[in-house]
Amino acid sequence: MERFIRNDQLNEISNQTQILLNGYSTVNDLNVLHALRGLVKDKVSGLFTDLTVSQEGRLKAIEAVKDPVQAEDFLSGLDPYVIPFPQLTEAKLKKLFPKVKKLKIPDLSELNETNLSYLGWNDYGQERKYLVIEREGKLTGLKGRFTPSNKKGICAICHSFSEIGMFMSESRKSQQGTYVNRGNYVCQDSMVCNARIKGLERLHDFQERMKS
Numbered sequence: 001m002e003r004f005i006r007n008d009q010l011n012e013i014s015n016q017t018q019i020l021l022n023g024y025s026t027v028n029d030l031n032v033l034h035a036l037r038g039l040v041k042d043k044v045s046g047l048f049t050d051l052t053v054s055q056e057g058r059l060k061a062i063e064a065v066k067d068p069v070q071a072e073d074f075l076s077g078l079d080p081y082v083i084p085f086p087q088l089t090e091a092k093l094k095k096l097f098p099k100v101k102k103l104k105i106p107d108l109s110e111l112n113e114t115n116l117s118y119l120g121w122n123d124y125g126q127e128r129k130y131l132v133i134e135r136e137g138k139l140t141g142l143k144g145r146f147t148p149s150n151k152k153g154i155c156a157i158c159h160s161f162s163e164i165g166m167f168m169s170e171s172r173k174s175q176q177g178t179y180v181n182r183g184n185y186v187c188q189d190s191m192v193c194n195a196r197i198k199g200l201e202r203l204h205d206f207q208e209r210m211k212s
Helices: 007-026 030-045 053-064 068-076 090-096 190-196 201-211
Strands: 118-123 128-135 138-154 161-172 179-187
Touching: 007 030, 007 053, 007 068, 007 190, 030 053, 053 068, 090 138, 118 190, 128 201, 138 179, 138 201, 161 190, 161 201, 179 190, 179 201
Parallel strands: none
Antiparallel strands: 118 128, 128 138, 138 161, 161 179
């Protein structure tokens, strides 16, 4: 069984499934519902390139969703096709953050890798946040000072309204040792962020800004 769906893509598929359900619960016009099914199908298909016939058929099944039971069956049927985030160990994490002497390691045994677009965790004692991002087969670790906000706002990674905090990264700017601070607001709870992210563009943009 070939896995071909990323976590962020599954989140968007779930979102489109809910849009379809909302339509069936509020609209009686069959022509409108037919158009809505087409839009949802096109939106889901547009998330992917080079799908096999089998994969296209698996996604096309969204057109048959009309009630919550069918929606749950459709989405649960996609679970075996979700690509897991690379499995991490304590040793791998320490290698990604070699300058951190006392790295606080999250409980890796509780992670469900198929629910991750990136791994993130907080060390409130040190006022730090750590992110591990996979891109083109390479894992990158980002660390920054993290200051929780006392209000909700838009996360730079998942672009949802959430409990946020300021992630501030210190990057070397020149060979002369000049440093520059770069920051942005991100979700305090990275698992919440992973459940809401519907594309990797903002995650990768955030990664580039924090490293540049």
